[in-house]
Ligand code: SF4
């Protein structure tokens with residue numbers, strides 16, 4: 117004889133079932149209406165008092181009027197990247213590709229050149245971040261052995277009208293400054309792209325085979341924002 | 349003759365202007381009131397030359413947006429009915445207000461002007477009949493869209509409207525039994541009487557249960573939350589999914605007009621309409637004996653102001669309900685309508701009859 121498995125009902129938690137008073141619904145409706153009307157009238161009083169310059173300590177609305185009023189970001193928020201510089205203004209980056217390897221979104225694209233200074237060995241001819249792919253995880257910052265990349269510009273308003281503008285080149289990344297912690301947020305626009313997107317130490321010619329066009333913008337437009345890992 | 353026609357025209361324009369303007373403002377009130385209830389500020393960005401005027405330009409911006417949007421008729425839909433449906437929904441909502449008196453008779457220069465567009469002696473039946481017509485717009489919209497989900501929405505809507513119409517009608521019957529007339533102006537006048545010499549004999553005083561039933565059914569008839577099951581715009585889709593632009597706007601606007609109409613009917617039948625407590629044709633007669641005489645015009649103005657105030661109060665109440673309660677599930681809507689409201693309204697009629705008979709026997 118086969119037994120039919122019986123599904124055991126989980127025991128009802130206390131308060132799971134409506135009491136008769138709740139089930140007739142009407143008293144609960146009045147309770148709900150009382151709560152919402154209380155909010156309505158107290159907030160309305162606050163709004164009207166503030167219209168006449170009174171009741172400054174009241175807060176009838178908790179919302180922030182965003183573009184006019186910006187809310188301070190928490191100190192450790194990861195915001196737009198920048199490349200840090202040495203005293204002479206050259207990038208600290210030694211093109212070790214650590215960040216590019218660590219990036220889970222494959223959105224950092226570095227082309228290395230040979231640095232004339234043998235203690236530095238390499239420098240980035242190109243250093244591009246595709247913000248359209250970036251997930252702002254901060255792994256690049258943690259991976260960098262040279263403290264060459266940071267996410268402390270305080271810029272979070274990144275929308276653009278064109279997808280190409282989300283690709284930041286090395287000259288843009290070098291121009292960005294850390295946010296002044298006394299101001300709530302940096303409202304600096306992202307600096308426009310200049311030149312051909314390459315950088316080289318003074319007196320060093322960018323090798324010609326690295327000159328041609330932006331890595332991710334050249335030729336095939338599909339390359340922009342493509343989710344393929346860079347074929348290196 | 350000409351003067352008569354002119355007076356009628358003015359009254360019609362007044363009432364239509366009142367209803368349309370209040371309904372238009374309600375779109376603004378809905379946003380602002382919900383915002384204030386939820387500790388927000390609400391829509392305040394539309395401006396004309398930099399003046400924002402606490403968001404009052406938003407209804408205008410909405411209207412402009414809807415008028416300039418593409419008017420889309422789904423392929424395979426019935427062009428004619430698809431175009432007719434918004435009008436069929438809009439029209440009954442608008443004309444219901446014609447029957448509602450907004451003041452007592454005005455006497456100027458030997459002329460007697462009842463402050464009401466039409467004074468049918470079957471006024472209440474007219475209200476119910478016009479209310480019943482609004483189901484056509486909904487069903488036609490669902491059917492002519494050539495979209496099975498719209499059709500289902502339309503069917504949900506018609507089932508709901510028809511179910512709650514019964515309660516609506518039966519709950520008013522109690523009031524009719526008390527006042528012994530179908531004429532709304534007469535019902536309003538009778539509500540000016542005093543019970544035990546000091547309680548105004550408003551419908552809600554003599555028929556409290558009927559008022560609750562009527563109000564619930566009327567909210568269901570106006571298809572707003574908690575009874576917006578037919579639309580359910582946020583998840584399951586409703587009957588006007590296939591509408592865009594101003595035709596969609598007309599459905600939305602019809603809802604707001606119905607809100608005003610529900611407020612008007614509730615005021616008129618249950619809250620004394622234009623009655624101000626203790627205000628009679630020649631001034632205030634307070635129950636403790638003092639009398640404040642007022643000129644005729646002042647009395648009429650007070651009455652109209654009282655009516656407008658009550659209607660606005662009910663609009664506010666309906667908005668508060670809309671922004672407080674969650675939506676009923678469909679089976680809950682049906683259960684509430686058929687298993688609770690309908691028996692209760694029948695019981696109300698029975699109880700009213702017993703009380704009336706008992707009072708007569710005394
Ligand atoms: S924040 Fe993360 S996703 Fe963005 S560039 Fe750095 S490692 Fe890549």
Ligand code: SF4
Nearest residue numbers: 209210212213215260
């Ligand atoms: S930014 Fe840092 S991790 Fe990335 S390539 Fe330059 S030095 Fe290496």
